[in-house]
Amino acid sequence: MKPAPFQYHAPHSLADALSLLAEHGYDAKPLAGGQSLVPTMNFRLAQPGILVDLNHIPGLAYIRLGSDGDLHIGAMTRHSTVEQDLLVAQHAPLLHETMPHIAHRQIRNRGTIGGSLAHADPSAELPSVAVALHARFRLQSQTGERWVAAADFYQGLFTTDLTPEELLVEIVIPPLPARSGYAFDEVARRPGDYAMVGVAAIVILDAAGRCEEARLVYLSVGEGPVSATQAAAALKGRQPSPDLLAQVAEIAATDDIDPVADIHASAAYRRQLARVLAQRTLARAFERAAGQ
Amino acid sequence: MTTRYFGKPIRRNEDPRLLTGQALFTDDVELPGMLHAAFVRSDYAHAWLRGIDTSLARDLPGVVAIYTAADLGDYWQPGPLLVNPPPIKDLVFNTATQVPLARDKVRHAGEPIAIVVAESRYIAEDAVDLIFVDYDPLPAIVHLADALKPDASIIHDDLGTNLNAHVIQEKGNYAAAAAQADLVIKRHFDYDRGTAAAMENRGIVATWDAKSEQLTMWDTTQAPISIRNGLAGMLGLSERQVRVIAPFIGGGFGPKIMMFYPEEVLLSWITMRLNRPVKWIEDRRENFFATTQERGQVHEAEIALTRDGKVLGVKDVFLHDAGAYAPYGLTVPINSQCTLLGQYDVANYYTEFTSVFTNKPIVTPYRGAGRQHGVFVMERLLDFAARELGIDRAEIRRRNFIPPDAFPYSNDIIFQDFAPLVYDSGNYEPALDRVLEMIDYKHFIEVEQPRLRAEGKHVGLGLVTYVEGTGIGPYEGAKVTVEASGRVSVATGIGTQGQGHFTSFAQVVAEQLGVPVENIRLVTGDTSEFYWGAGTFASRGAVVAGNAIHAAAVAVRRKILDKASEELEVDPEDLELVDGVVQVKGVPASAIPLGELARRANPMRGAVKPGSEPGLEATDYFGPERGATASGVHAMIVEVDPETMMVQIKRHVVVHDCGTVINPMILEGQIQGGVAQGLGNAFYEQLHWDDNGQLLNASFMDFLLPTADTVPHVEMDHVVTPSPLNPLGIKGAGEAGAIPVAPLFAQAVEDALIDFDVELNEIPLSPNRLFELVAEARGLHGSES
Structure with missing residues (x-):
């Protein structure tokens, strides 16, 4: 399990990294935490000709609060830093709640938020959470930068809006409005495993306690983050109740997702988990929203 | 003799070396000019080899040599049949053993076809990618039931059949017993293949x-x-x-x-x-193909009982997966046959198996070595019988135990050591009683479980028993030497893979020589240090090598006493060995350090008396007449989330009887590790093959091993029924933890899911599979609840 031959570059500036990407295009692969890329290379499933190591570039790892209340996270920030960060806990509690579910501690110590988001593994937690949070990504290339909404960034299995010349450099998470609640949960065989199904839920109540907006974004049930839009629509304007949540969970599991089977879970079992997780996360999210 | 070292939970001699990274493992060996090898392994499970093109690879700089079967000449030979079939009447046996490199045909995915030797492993693997093999694929035999179909593709063409063996063994007359029975229960059982996944490949x-x-x-x-x-x-x-x-x-x-x-x-x-x-x-991916596996069996079994729960007979007919080659003969399925009856006195037993070749990696014994299957079948049958008859599951087991005065107890049929299956000793009720007490059985069944169920919790209990045939021959040997420093060296031929031999064997010697355990240095597994032996397998290290070391230590003790009695001019009876010296009992002033005595026994001048030997050294051997039968009882409490089918193990209790215990701490480690492996087998691990014989999950990402945070802390106690078959009274313990966990887990989960009316007759039981089985049960019963 040794990788195929490759050239290794370790630029010390973002400009140098972007210039290498511009020069080599599809043949180059940026290396962030390496927690997915390196095993894939060792299996020789990925054989990039050129590896551009981002770990020596200063200024790509940070967490700060913008004046507008947005949370800004540098793409090279390690999962464990995000997990332990107080600003994240305070301003993006859904992200905070999700972090311990990401792989194992050793992997979180090395893996980065930008690496995971750009890798677009359909079983990864962060893409679904970013979509649920209406996060925006800043993509940079030699010729400039552009912003993409998380929901538009994901285009399919391991496929994103990024061009080979671009790097994801920053994630911006807007604050949730008042009377909102959130929850993340997943079912994995063992702690740290890829989840068989996971879901991020956000609900926003109106002044009368009815559901003004709901977001329910699944992982591991499709080719990327899957938003349960019909379930969310069924919640709109309704007073949450256990019966309503059961109905909505059924819509999510039956109409919103079309999961496939793999060796760990059949499609029917995935629908069952999607149903259970919708009920459990929505219940917790509504409870939190009501408690605000 | 009061014991100072033997039986004590002494900390392991080897741990400082292991924990500080100073122990030598094979990959630590670095030699000047060393080359590295990598293999071209078959992409197909079953195919004719039409050609191998190595020309591009040979041109790669750094490649030193490439060999295929054709390059081996006369050196190319199939491996030996390691264990001949036992002498059983009408036994059918067709042999096929593995080859160094596939020649005309490949018979399982990952079978080696060529070896590349290069200046680095990287280059060797690059070269592997440049070797092109021309395959002519054949249909693969993946499912056991397909192997003997009339149109089945034949794996070993010279045999003309995929039949590896057919064996019938009988005790009493099952058919007659079944005719007398009040109840006969028949079931189908599936036990799937796994892999041992040792930490080191x-x-x-x-x-x-x-x-x-x-x-x-x-x-x-x-x-x-x-x-x-x-x-x-x-x-x-x-x-x-x-x-x-x-x-x-x-x-x-x-x-x-x-x-x-x-x-x-x-x-x-x-x-x-x-x-x-x-x-x-070997890398981890290779390990999934290149290292042997075990466990695939399909059983059709029945049990005949009286209405008060006495087992009159058992019939079991099963298929066994031999894999692509069967170098180990029939060891695994014979163990299944011979372990099934367990702790129970069953007068009539019919057992028949058919072993078939499949296009999957080679099958050889893996911790438990077929015993799991027998225990799974018997314990599950008893569970169903208990339910049908309205008898408590502990009670039905107790009613069928072999009584303590019935030992040695013969099950008549032939065991893996070719001798009739005779249990040397056992005392089963005390272990059962102790487990029931530790798990608080009555309180759980009568109070706790009803209370939790009323709260909507799905909790269940499992309770199973088993025996483990251990410590088989032929023999092991050891050499014990007192060195001039006063330290003692011990050499034995068996290898060590983490069992704590450096400590437990030192304790055996310390007990005889009165030398602290840390002053005893053991060498295992180096053929230049000890010439004779068989190996570490079948839970035999402590039993066979342990007793050989004991015999050699006793002989050295005798030499010490003789020499000291000469030096001190006292009767050997009046001497004692304490803390590294020999002295007149209670007279420290008379003490001679053992090192000093060793020097005097190997003098520079004078003479060693005719008929005696220099030094304080002895070599001795031990070969048991037959295996010693260990036994035990496990209990488990689980909670199942009925919506996700995720299972949490709340408690796991083991009471174990492996005769005399050398080091209880090491023993508990063995059992805890075995339980982890058993739990992996029952709940987490499964090799997923597609219909072409391709393994779909050859990595630890998808082959799920139990991890530290998923294995419960096992609560343990011991019952000691010494084996009469060896001087130390030891029985093996290496496989005890692993053997009974599957039926235990199945019973506990089934109990937790009692509302769902589901029977769990297969292993492994993933949450996904539990969900499917519950859905099937609902379908069968026509209920939507």
């Missing part, structure tokens, strides 16, 4: 010294002496020219005693041809 470093004409091989084998003997024969060398060293090994579990793995045969031959050291370290 296999590895070999071989080096030929042309000037001294010596071959040295570091090998992650459980049987270095057998490997030496075999290699010497194959390579045309004297056994004295071959040194095999099995250094520290990160787990054996059985698969590291397959003989001979292609890599062992090839690396030794290649180093002699190239005159340079060669290293091959």
Whole structure:
């Protein structure tokens, strides 16, 4: 399990990294935490000709609060830093709640938020959470930068809006409005495993306690983050109740997702988990929203 | 004799070396000029080989040599049949053993086709990618039931059949017993294949010294002496020219005693041809194909009982997956037959198996070695019988126990050591009673479970018993030497893979010689240190090597007493060995340090008396008449989330009887580890093959091992029924933790899901599978609740 031959570059500036990407295009692969890329290379499933190591570039790892209340996270920030960060806990509690579910501690110590988001593994937690949070990504290339909404960034299995010349450099998470609640949960065989199904839920109540907006974004049930839009629509304007949540969970599991089977879970079992997780996360999210 | 060392939870001698990274493992061996090997392994499970093109790879800079079967000439030979079929009437046996490199045909995915030797492993793997094999694919036999179909593709063409063996064994007359029975229960049981997944994969470093004409091989084998003997024969060398060293090994579990793995045969031959050291370290992906596996069996079984729960007879007919080759003969299915009846006195038993070749990796014994299947079938049958008859599950087991005065107890049928299956000793009720007490059985069943169920919690309990045939022959030996420093060295031929031999064997010696355990240095698994032996397998290390070491230590003790009695001019009876000295009892002033006595026994002047030997050293051997039967009882409490089918293990209790205990701490480690492996087998691990015989999950990402945070802390206690078959009274314990966990888990989960009316007759039981089984049960009962 040794990788195929490759050239290794370790630029010390973002400009140098972007210039290498511009020069080599599809043949180059940026290396962030390496927690997915390196095993894939060792299996020789990925054989990039050129590896551009981002770990020596200063200024790509940070967490700060913008004046507008947005949370800004540098793409090279390690999962464990995000997990332990107080600003994240305070301003993006859904992200905070999700972090311990990401792989194992050793992997979180090395893996980065930008690496995971750009890798677009359909079983990864962060893409679904970013979509649920209406996060925006800043993509940079030699010729400039552009912003993409998380929901538009994901285009399919391991496929994103990024061009080979671009790097994801920053994630911006807007604050949730008042009377909102959130929850993340997943079912994995063992702690740290890829989840068989996971879901991020956000609900926003109106002044009368009815559901003004709901977001329910699944992982591991499709080719990327899957938003349960019909379930969310069924919640709109309704007073949450256990019966309503059961109905909505059924819509999510039956109409919103079309999961496939793999060796760990059949499609029917995935629908069952999607149903259970919708009920459990929505219940917790509504409870939190009501408690605000 | 009061014991000072034997039986004490003494901390392990080897741990400082292991914990600080100072222990030598095979991959730590670095030699000047060393080359690295990598293999071209078959992409197909079953195919004719039409051609191998190595030309591009040969041109790659850094590639030193490439060999295919054609390059091996007469050295290409199928491996030996390690265990002949036992002498059973009307037995049918067709042999087919593994080859060093596939020649005309490949028979399982991952079977080696060519070996590349290069200046680095990286280059070797690059070259592997440049070798092109022309395959002509054949249909693969993946499912056991397909192997003997009339149109089945034949794996070993010379045999003309996929039948490996057919064996019937009988005790009493089952049919007559069933005719008398009040109740007969029949069930189908599936037990799927897994892999041992030792922490350290296999590895070999071989080096030929042309000037001294010596071959040295570091090998992650459980049987270095057998490997030496075999290699010497194959390579045309004297056994004295071959040194095999099995250094520290990160787990054996059985698969590291397959003989001979292609890599062992090839690396030794290649180093002699190239005159340079060669290293091959198996990677994790290779381990899923290149190391042997076990467990695939399908049983059709029935049990006949009286209405008060007395078992009149058992009938079991099963299919066994031999894999692509069967070098181990019938060891595994014979163990299944011979372990099924367990602790129960069953007068009538009909057992028949058919072993078939499949296009899957080779099957050899893996921790439990077929015992799991027998215990699974019997314990599940008893569960169903208890339910049908309205008898408590502990009670139905108790009513059928072999009584303590019935030992030695014969089950008549032939065991893996070719002798009739006789349990040497046992006392089963005290262990059952102790488990019931520890798990608070009555309170759980009568109070706790109803209370939790009323709260909507799905909690269940499992309770199973088992026996473990351990410590079989032929023999082991040991040499014990008191050195001039006063330290004691011990050499034995078996290898060590984490069992704590450096401590438990030292305790056996310490007990005889009165030397602290930390002053006893043990060497295992180096053929230059001890010439004779068989290996570490079948829970036999402590029993067979332990007693050999004991015998040698007793002989050294005698020499010490004789020599000291001469020196001190007192009767040996009046001497004692304490803290590294020999002295007149209670007279420390008379003490002679053992090192000093060793020097006097090896004098520079004067003479060693005729008929005596220099030094304080002895070599001795031990061969048991037959295996010693260990036993035990496990209980488990689980909680199941009925919406997700995720299972949480709340408690796991083991009461175990392996006779005399050398070191209870080491024993508990063995059992805890075995339980982890059993739990993996029951709940987490499954090899997923597609219909073409491709393994879909050859990595730890998708082959799920139990992890530290998913294995419960096992609560343990011991019952001691010494074996009469060896002086120390020891029975083996290596497989005890692993054997009964599958039926235990199935029973506990089934109990937790009692509302769902589901029967769990297969292993493994993933949450996904539990969900499917519950859905099926609902369908069958026509209920939507």
